Amino acid sequence: MQVSIQTTSGLERRLTIGVPADRIDSEVNTRLQKAAGTVRIDGFRKGKVPMRVLKQRFGAGVRQEVLGEVMNQTFSEAVVQEKLKPAGMPEIETKTAEEGKDLEYVATFEVFPEIELKSFASIEVEKLNAKVEDADVEKMVNTLREQQGEFVVVERAAADGDKVNIDYAGTKDGVAFEGGSAEGSDLTLGSNQMIPGFEAGIVGMKAGEEKVLALTFPEEYHSEELKGAAVEFKVTVNTVSEKQPAELNDEFFAKFGVSEGGEEKFLADVRENMERELENAAKSKTKNQVMDSLLELHAEIQVPKALAKEEIKVLRQQMVQQFGGGAQNLDLDSLLPDDMFQEQAERRVKLGLILNELINAKEIKADAAKVKETIEGFASTYEDPQEVINYYYGNPQQLQQVESMVVEDMVVEHILSESKVTEKDSTYDEVLAPAAPPEPEDGEAE
Structure with missing residues (x-):
């Protein structure tokens, strides 16, 4: 086996590998002879098929099989011989593979980089030291209580963070538009569910109050009809509810796995x-x-x-x-x-x-x-x-x-x-x- 190596760029290497013809041909003949004892061809008795017929019928397929195996084997032998560490599979380009001629192919691949570990003395690291204080625990408990809290109806003006139940009707140039009206709709103020100005306009309103909000839809709004459109919303507040933190009781503790x-x-x-x-x-x-x-x-x-x-x-x-x-049928390479x-x-x-x-x-x-x-x-x-x-x-x-x-x-x-x-x-x-x-x-x- 003859091997020559070339560094093309960076980590890429090109191995040109030559394999004597007799290594290929002898293996092809060995396999054909082994098949001769079992193969059946019309006109010949089992085990009596002439070699020339076997070569004519199966020679090309057996040769391709042998070529593939020999290239795998010789590539592995070559990288060991040249002390290379391939990073990934090689691209194989066959130069000559005709019967009776030496096999020659080129394997192009990358190698692992040589790594020279540097001294760590120049590394500077800042380690943060802290402990959990009582105030930290109290703050966390208040956060958990807030998360588990419930909205309760209150008799005051709506503030940011409250949930309001409202009726609203939107019009553009005095005409109602699709999707612009609802009754008994819950809305948390500050959630930015609605277009700019809508939620801020409700802050300060009490249950039973009505107001007309003059607003403008964003230019990037999904509806062509409403992009940048000036509209009015007539809003009626039905109820105002504030979120009250959960009580520290057994029911609350149980939600966090504390039963005793x-x-x-x-x-x-x-x-x-x-x-x-x-x-x-x-x-x-x-x-x-x-x-x-x-x-x-x-x-x-x-x-x-x-x-x-x-x-x-x-x-x-x-x-x-x-x-x-759920993306089995999507073109992930494009997305x-x-x-x-x-x-x-x-x-x-x-x-x-x-x-x-x-x-x-x-x-x-x-x-x-x-x-x-x-x-x-x-x-x-x-x-x-x-x-x-x-x-x-x-x-x-x-x-x-x-x-x-x-x-x-x-x-x-x-x-x-x-x-x-x-x-x-x-x-x-x-x-x-x-x-x-x-x-x-x-x-x-x-």
Whole structure:
């Protein structure tokens, strides 16, 4: 087997591979001879079909089969011989494949980039320290009470956030238009369900009052007839209701899984959940800083197009699942083009390459005690923790996912041990707040 290698651009390689004709021809003959004992052809007894007839009838098909297998085998032998690491399947171009001639083909593919891990000493990470205060728990409880609250009719003027029951009739140039009228319709003020000015116009009205609102439909409104149209709405308020927070009672506690222990147990559960959420958020922000710094340190690493393409498929499928699937018959490549995911896909691939290199270089393996601690943490939020623990340890795929999480956490810990880490006192709300988007660099559009 003859092999020549050419670097075309970046990570792309072209292997020209030559295979002696006798390797192909001898395998074709071997298979035809083996078939001769079983094949049936009219005019010949079983096992007595001449080789020339077998070649004429089956030779081309057997040869194509052998060529495919030999190209797979020799490509694998060639990349081992040349010490290459293909990233994705090769594109094969056959140069010569005629019977009696040496096989020659070209395999074009990308290789994994060579990664030289940089020193982590220049990485700077800010770790946020915070704890759940009594005021944080009180604020959370008030939020939960508000979420579970109910609207109650009140005898006062409507305010933002109230729910009003109204009758309204819309006209354009004195003529009613389709969809512009309703009776007994509930509307939460401030929800922006109606066109601009409608809800604001009701603020301050009381039950039994009428008002005519002179408004204008938005220019981008879906109805051609009403785009930018000046209209009037005659509005009558039937009732005004305000949302009253739920009472702290057994019925309320039961909605959050507290059947015994009353308010004390409920507050303890809320605090425990908040502390878990705080720990995860602080850990996530630290991890994100580490990952961003890793990418900056290794910015020169090229991403194999084949790996980015596979990652784009994963991201596209995740988006479809996130929005409920049901897109089997849609052209997803047009609706969700590669460009939507390119940057994120390249980031994920590059991080994966860096992390794998670090894991291999430092021989980092999932610590069994940390895996157990992680699974027990998951299980603690369930009614029967042991059942959840048994599920993870009885399901190899789920266990492997946890082990991968633990390895990634161990990688972050290793990097932090060699980085500049400063600690900053913070609050629950600050740690839980989403990270601010990066500011555009000079020359970028806002």
